[in-house]
Amino acid sequence: MAYEIQPKASHFIDGAYVEDTAGTPIRVICPVSEEEIARVYAATPAIIEQALASAKRAQVAWAAMTGTERGRVLRRAADIIRDRNYDLSVLETNDTGKPLQETLVADATSAADALEYFGGLAGALTGEHVQLGEDFVYTRREALGVCVGIGAWNYPTQIAAWKGAPALACGNAMVFKPSETTPLCALKVAEILHEAGAPAGIYNVVQGMGEVGHALITDPRVAKVSLTGSVPTGRKVYATAAEGIRHVTMELGGKSPLVIFDDADLEDAVGGAILGNFYSSGQVCSNGTRVFVQKGIKDAFLKRLADRLQDVKMGDPLDESVNFGPLVNAKQLDIVQGFIAKGIEEGARLVCGGEREKRAGYFLQPTVFADVSDDMTIARDEIFGPVLSVLDFEDEVEVLARANNTDFGLAAGVFTNDLGRAHRMVAGFEAGTCYINTYNLAPVEAPFGGSKLSGVGRENSKNAVDHYSEMKSVYVSMTAVEAPF
Numbered sequence: 001m002a003y004e005i006q007p008k009a010s011h012f013i014d015g016a017y018v019e020d021t022a023g024t025p026i027r028v029i030c031p032v033s034e035e036e037i038a039r040v041y042a043a044t045p046a047i048i049e050q051a052l053a054s055a056k057r058a059q060v061a062w063a064a065m066t067g068t069e070r071g072r073v074l075r076r077a078a079d080i081i082r083d084r085n086y087d088l089s090v091l092e093t094n095d096t097g098k099p100l101q102e103t104l105v106a107d108a109t110s111a112a113d114a115l116e117y118f119g120g121l122a123g124a125l126t127g128e129h130v131q132l133g134e135d136f137v138y139t140r141r142e143a144l145g146v147c148v149g150i151g152a153w154n155y156p157t158q159i160a161a162w163k164g165a166p167a168l169a170c171g172n173a174m175v176f177k178p179s180e181t182t183p184l185c186a187l188k189v190a191e192i193l194h195e196a197g198a199p200a201g202i203y204n205v206v207q208g209m210g211e212v213g214h215a216l217i218t219d220p221r222v223a224k225v226s227l228t229g230s231v232p233t234g235r236k237v238y239a240t241a242a243e244g245i246r247h248v249t250m251e252l253g254g255k256s257p258l259v260i261f262d263d264a265d266l267e268d269a270v271g272g273a274i275l276g277n278f279y280s281s282g283q284v285c286s287n288g289t290r291v292f293v294q295k296g297i298k299d300a301f302l303k304r305l306a307d308r309l310q311d312v313k314m315g316d317p318l319d320e321s322v323n324f325g326p327l328v329n330a331k332q333l334d335i336v337q338g339f340i341a342k343g344i345e346e347g348a349r350l351v352c353g354g355e356r357e358k359r360a361g362y363f364l365q366p367t368v369f370a371d372v373s374d375d376m377t378i379a380r381d382e383i384f385g386p387v388l389s390v391l392d393f394e395d396e397v398e399v400l401a402r403a404n405n406t407d408f409g410l411a412a413g414v415f416t417n418d419l420g421r422a423h424r425m426v427a428g429f430e431a432g433t434c435y436i437n438t439y440n441l442a443p444v445e446a447p448f449g450g451s452k453l454s455g456v457g458r459e460n461s462k463n464a465v466d467h468y469s470e471m472k473s474v475y476v477s478m479t480a481v482e483a484p485f
C-alpha cells in the first residue's frame with residue numbers, strides 16, 4: 001500500500017487519528033495557490049479532555065521503562081522519518097510554502113536528528129551520588145509528567161520534534177498543539193512515533209487557536225509548557241503557567257544583530273546575511289535582520305549582495321530548482337508589506353525588492369534597505385519576512401553597544417578575520433545563540449534559545465534534558481538519628 005502523506009483527521013490521540021467536526025473549522029491554505037488544501041477542526045473540550053487523560057494515563061508506564069527502551073522508540077521514529085523524508089518534505093512545503101529545496105534538508109531531517117540524538121541520550125540520563133561521610137545523598141532524575149508543546153507556524157515538523165524528543169526521552173508524555181496556520185506536519189510526527197512503538201497516549205496532537213493552548217496549560221494535570229511563538233504570546237503563556245507554578249520553555253521572537261567588520265571575507269559575510277535574512281523567505285526567529293556593516297566594506301557588501309540576489313528563483317516551491325518561496329499567508333504578507341512602507345516613510349533607502357510579485361501566491365521580493373538608523377521601526381520590531389536592514393558603524397565598542405540595544409536577545413553573529421575580536425564580540429553579545437563567520441545553523445548538539453525577551457530555557461543539546469526533568473534528592477542516613485530531645 002502506498003504511504004499516505006495527508007493526515008487522516010484533525011487530532012492524534014491515544015495512538016489513533018480522531019475527528020470531531022463540532023470544533024471550529026480551520027482552513028489550511030496553500031501559500032502558492034491560495035486555495036484550501038485541507039481542513040481541520042479545533043479541539044472541543046471533549047477532545048482536550050481525551051488528549052490530557054490519555055497522556056496522563058500513558059506517562060507513568062512510559063517513565064517506568066528504561067531509558068534505553070524509550071530511546072529505541074525514538075531512534076526507530078528517526079529512521080522512519082528519514083525513509084519518508086521526501087513525502088514529509090512535500091507536506092511541509094504544502095503547509096508552509098517553503099521551497100522543497102529547503103524542506104528536504106532542514107525540516108523532517110532536523111526532526112529525525114532530534115529523535116536520534118535524544119533517543120541516544122535517553123539511556124544515559126542519570127542522577128548523582130554525593131558521599132557525606134558515612135551518609136550519602138543520591139539524586140533521581142525524574143520526568144515532569146504531562147508536558148504541553150505549542151508551536152509556531154514556520155517550522156511545524158521541526159518544532160513538534162524538538163519539543164517531543166527530549167520530553168519523551170526523559171519519560172514525559174506530550175500533548176502538542178501546532179500553530180493553526182500550519183497544522184498538518186505534527187500529526188505525521190505523532191503517527192510515526194506510534195508506528196515506531198511509542199505507547200498510545202505518549203504523544204498526542206490537538207488542533208486549535210490560542211484558546212485551545214490556554215485550556216491545555218491551565219489544566220492541573222499539566223506540569224510544563226514549552227512554547228515557540230511571539231513575545232506577546234510568550235508573555236501570556238508564561239503568566240498563565242506561573243499561576244500553576246508550571247515549568248516553562250519559551251522560544252520567542254528576535255531582532256538579532258549580524259555584525260560585519262571590514263576585514264571579513266566578503267563572500268562569506270554576504271552568504272551569512274542571505275542565510276540570516278532570506279532562508280524560509282525570512283520567516284526564521286533567529287534571523288540577523290539588523291546587519292551592521294563597517295564603513296570600509298559597505299559599498300562592496302551592498303554590491304555583492306545585490307549581485308547574489310539576482311540568483312533568487314521564485315516559483316512553485318515543489319520545483320526543486322526554486323530557492324525562494326512565498327510568505328505563509330495573506331496576513332503575514334500584509335504585515336511585512338506594512339513594515340516595508342514604514343521603512344520607506346521613515347527614510348531608509350530601498351536598495352532592492354519591496355514589491356509583491358505579480359503572480360498567485362503570497363510572494364514578496366527579497367528586500368534590502370540601507371542607511372537604516374537604530375531608531376527606525378524596521379530596525380526595532382521583528383518583521384518575520386524577507387527584509388534585510390543595513391546599518392553603518394565605525395568601531396567595535398560602538399557596534400556592540402548598538403547590537404545589544406534591543407529588548408530581544410535570541411541570536412547574534414559576527415564576521416571578522418580577527419580572532420580576538422570575534423571572541424570579544426560574542427562574549428559581549430546579549431543573546432543566547434551566537435555565530436562566528438556563519439549564521440543560522442542549529443545542530444541538535446548545540447543549545448538553542450534566547451536571552452532577554454527572546455526566551456527562557458534552551459532546546460536541543462544535553463541542556464534540554466534539564467528542562468524536561470527534575471532532580472529528586474534522597475538523603476540516606478547510615479548512622480543513628482541525633483535529635484535535640
Ligand code: NAD
Pocket residue numbers: 150151152153154155177178179180208209210211212213214228229230231232233234236237250251252253254284285286382384410449450454455
Ligand atoms: P504566535 O505567538 O502568534 O503563536 C504561537 C502559538 O501560540 C500558536 O500555536 C498559537 O495558537 C498559540 N497561542 C496564541 N495565543 C495563545 C494563548 N493565549 N495561550 C496558549 N497558546 C497561544 O506566533 P506565530 O505567529 O505562530 O510564530 C511567529 C513567532 O514565533 C515569531 O515571533 C517568531 O520569532 C517566533 N518563533 C520563535 C522561535 C524560537 O525558537 N525562538 C522559532 C520559531 C518562531
